[in-house]
Amino acid sequence: MNQEIDIQDRPKYINPYFGGVLLGLVLLLTFYITGRGLGASGAVKSAVVTTVDQVAPEHAGQNTYMKNFISDDHSPMYNWLVFESFGIFIGGLLSGALFGRIKKLRIEKSPKITNKTRLFAAGIGGILFGIGSQFGRGCSSGAALSGTASSSFGGLLVMLLMFGTGYVVAYFFRKLWI
Amino acid sequence: MNKNYIILMGILILLAAGLLVLPLKNNSKQLDPEKLMWDIVQPTRYVSTDEVAKMIIERDPLLVLVDVRPTEDFQAFSLPTAFSFPVDSLATDDAIPALTFDKRNLVLYSNDDLKSDQAWIIAKRLGLKNIYVLKGGLNRWIQTIIQPEAPAESASEAEFNLYAFRQGASQYFTGGSISIEQGPQAEVNVSRKKKAKAAEGGC
Amino acid sequence: MGPLIPQGIIPMGWDFVIALLIGIAFGFVLEASGFSSSRNITGVFYGYNFVVLRVFFTAVVVAMIGLQYFDYFGWIDLNQIYVLPTYLSPMIVGAIIMGVGFILGGFCPGTSYTAIAIGKIDAMVFTGGLFLGIFLFSEFFPFFEQFYYSGNMGNITIGEFFGISNTLFTLIFVVIAVVAFYVTWRIELRVRKNMTQYKF
Amino acid sequence: MHVHELNPKKTMVTMIIFVVVIIIGLVTLSKPRLNYAITPEETVMLVGSEEGFVYPYELEDILNKTIDTIVLVDIRNTFQFGRGHIPGAENISSVELISKENIKRLEDLKNAGQVVLLYANNLVEANGPYMLLRQIGFDNVKVLMGGYSYYKIWKDKLADSYSDDSYFMGTADYDFAEVAKSNSVATNGNSNSETKAAIVVDRKKKGKAAEGGC
Numbered sequence: 001m002n003q004e005i006d007i008q009d010r011p012k013y014i015n016p017y018f019g020g021v022l023l024g025l026v027l028l029l030t031f032y033i034t035g036r037g038l039g040a041s042g043a044v045k046s047a048v049v050t051t052v053d054q055v056a057p058e059h060a061g062q063n064t065y066m067k068n069f070i071s072d073d074h075s076p077m078y079n080w081l082v083f084e085s086f087g088i089f090i091g092g093l094l095s096g097a098l099f100g101r102i103k104k105l106r107i108e109k110s111p112k113i114t115n116k117t118r119l120f121a122a123g124i125g126g127i128l129f130g131i132g133s134q135f136g137r138g139c140s141s142g143a144a145l146s147g148t149a150s151s152s153f154g155g156l157l158v159m160l161l162m163f164g165t166g167y168v169v170a171y172f173f174r175k176l177w178i
Numbered sequence: 179m180n181k182n183y184i185i186l187m188g189i190l191i192l193l194a195a196g197l198l199v200l201p202l203k204n205n206s207k208q209l210d211p212e213k214l215m216w217d218i219v220q221p222t223r224y225v226s227t228d229e230v231a232k233m234i235i236e237r238d239p240l241l242v243l244v245d246v247r248p249t250e251d252f253q254a255f256s257l258p259t260a261f262s263f264p265v266d267s268l269a270t271d272d273a274i275p276a277l278t279f280d281k282r283n284l285v286l287y288s289n290d291d292l293k294s295d296q297a298w299i300i301a302k303r304l305g306l307k308n309i310y311v312l313k314g315g316l317n318r319w320i321q322t323i324i325q326p327e328a329p330a331e332s333a334s335e336a337e338f339n340l341y342a343f344r345q346g347a348s349q350y351f352t353g354g355s356i357s358i359e360q361g362p363q364a365e366v367n368v369s370r371k372k373k374a375k376a377a378e379g380g381c
Numbered sequence: 382m383g384p385l386i387p388q389g390i391i392p393m394g395w396d397f398v399i400a401l402l403i404g405i406a407f408g409f410v411l412e413a414s415g416f417s418s419s420r421n422i423t424g425v426f427y428g429y430n431f432v433v434l435r436v437f438f439t440a441v442v443v444a445m446i447g448l449q450y451f452d453y454f455g456w457i458d459l460n461q462i463y464v465l466p467t468y469l470s471p472m473i474v475g476a477i478i479m480g481v482g483f484i485l486g487g488f489c490p491g492t493s494y495t496a497i498a499i500g501k502i503d504a505m506v507f508t509g510g511l512f513l514g515i516f517l518f519s520e521f522f523p524f525f526e527q528f529y530y531s532g533n534m535g536n537i538t539i540g541e542f543f544g545i546s547n548t549l550f551t552l553i554f555v556v557i558a559v560v561a562f563y564v565t566w567r568i569e570l571r572v573r574k575n576m577t578q579y580k581f
Numbered sequence: 582m583h584v585h586e587l588n589p590k591k592t593m594v595t596m597i598i599f600v601v602v603i604i605i606g607l608v609t610l611s612k613p614r615l616n617y618a619i620t621p622e623e624t625v626m627l628v629g630s631e632e633g634f635v636y637p638y639e640l641e642d643i644l645n646k647t648i649d650t651i652v653l654v655d656i657r658n659t660f661q662f663g664r665g666h667i668p669g670a671e672n673i674s675s676v677e678l679i680s681k682e683n684i685k686r687l688e689d690l691k692n693a694g695q696v697v698l699l700y701a702n703n704l705v706e707a708n709g710p711y712m713l714l715r716q717i718g719f720d721n722v723k724v725l726m727g728g729y730s731y732y733k734i735w736k737d738k739l740a741d742s743y744s745d746d747s748y749f750m751g752t753a754d755y756d757f758a759e760v761a762k763s764n765s766v767a768t769n770g771n772s773n774s775e776t777k778a779a780i781v782v783d784r785k786k787k788g789k790a791a792e793g794g795c
Binding site for chain 1: 406
């Protein structure tokens, strides 16, 4: 691989510590304005509830979990986290456009695996993350990041265990990534 | 390694260590003594018996009557819709949530001004808002509302109007509406607000 | 004076506008830090790229310190901040499931949205999986409803759990973070020497 | 390999802004001038005990200078004070009671072992300032029952007020339950005396003059 071309081609990300400080300040601002942290998986939950509510309203009303999120006066999509997640998407677009990372649809994977394997793993990973985030009362942004920042014990627990498990099982899935 | 990184990490540690050396903060939400004194010297906390009588008759939804006398006295007699909250209860941890009503006006009363005024000062110190004191307490309530005195013949029209209102109110509170009078305790159906609810989050 | 919305300083109607703006800032920082690439993210588990750890720990530390100073200055009332409630056993299980999902998927929900924005198909599949996962969870919820609500410890803070003050914990956490930054920097240097370049 | 910018210059700048914000916070942190010395619970106890209340007849000893550790403070406004006050009283109106100089004065009195006896027109008027001073640590402050209006009536026969109790507060003048039941519209105006006869006032026992709490 030509080192020269590589330097030209490779994406330039901001300094991770800079990103960290900015993210910390965004989080601080979020707490200051809204009194709660950031979140991401809640939007998907709203989407699930809305879909089920649209397709089979009775079923959604009977489900002991979903009925917690259904209210008569507005759609479950009318939710803080949905708007925030839409913002995350736009923010990604802005940053991608600024740094020239928006390109044609593509799959990122280790050269050792096929596209199919990568997509399959991504799907399974998504399912697991979806289930886990409901048990954990939040995903990495809601529980681990915001939770720990607000000194919640649960947040710290989720953060440590999530990364801990990652390290434990990382060996078995190394082919996916390196 | 860039020495800026070392400085950065130093800043972080210093900031965190700084938290530890900060002098202990008065973490309570109590009212600053100076502000409390300012409130104490204002007579604005008093509401008259006539105003309260009017509010009860009109069933003003914003009125919350609080009886600060001992419970036995409350059981013997109380104003309609009032709930009992003896002065001593202010010493408990539940005092603040129990007396926190969203945007409603709390009117404290006792036999006269003294106990309700004392309760008012403590409640105010605890950071409660929208609290008032029934001027003259129950004693004046009886004098003005239940047994109003007819004004002298030379009195102004306003005074006669007031007297007319009081006579009507007296009728209302003694004879006219026994249902309300007899079941005040049962009607204490005050929708209490829970402790300031932390914003809900979730991911 | 803060938090502004629960205190009614900013009217509720602005809630969603602010949510959108905060989301944009959040998404921008995530993408700009390189979280839109799953290989970047999973590098933390294989030692070739610790960007996740750096960004994550720095953010937590800055927000934690900031919150406590702001509380001290009376700018924000920590009692009104939502402290994530702790449900011990479901959270342990959830975190472990998420850990496995993390390695397999290479994203977490927030980062997958930004990855979709720059055109990653795997991120779209991941988000589809998220949808399916939450749907499955809700469908089978009655089977583990009891477990889901078990081990409730309330809105307990780290300091309360360990019996120390939260400020002391903040200092400990900062020290751990700084040590982690140094150690991972050394590890990264060593691992990268033996690694071939990878495409993004 | 994904490469991040290595130069931490921007990080430093943001971090310094953050630190500056915190320093601004520290500098502008306003410290309350006065602090509560007793808890709300202790205040409730104080209110229940009424140990800081001084009976009018105890004024006799104070005015005769038999007891010289008491400083009388009239907390009404200067106008009212000018129209008449208890001899020997000094005038600090309640609005100025916690000004810097007056706090200093109160501290000096406290250190000198002097008791500060507040009075206004009546007990309720002086009770607020009394409670506030107590709460911020002036445990040498007391308050005169009855106030100036009572004193004015009894000033020539203060000792006799021992047997009077019209200055008492906090008691019920009526048997409320009785009054409320009676259909008083017909008898209003004149029925006061009748109902009053039925009162059972549970009243605090007066302390003897000697142990009057001074």
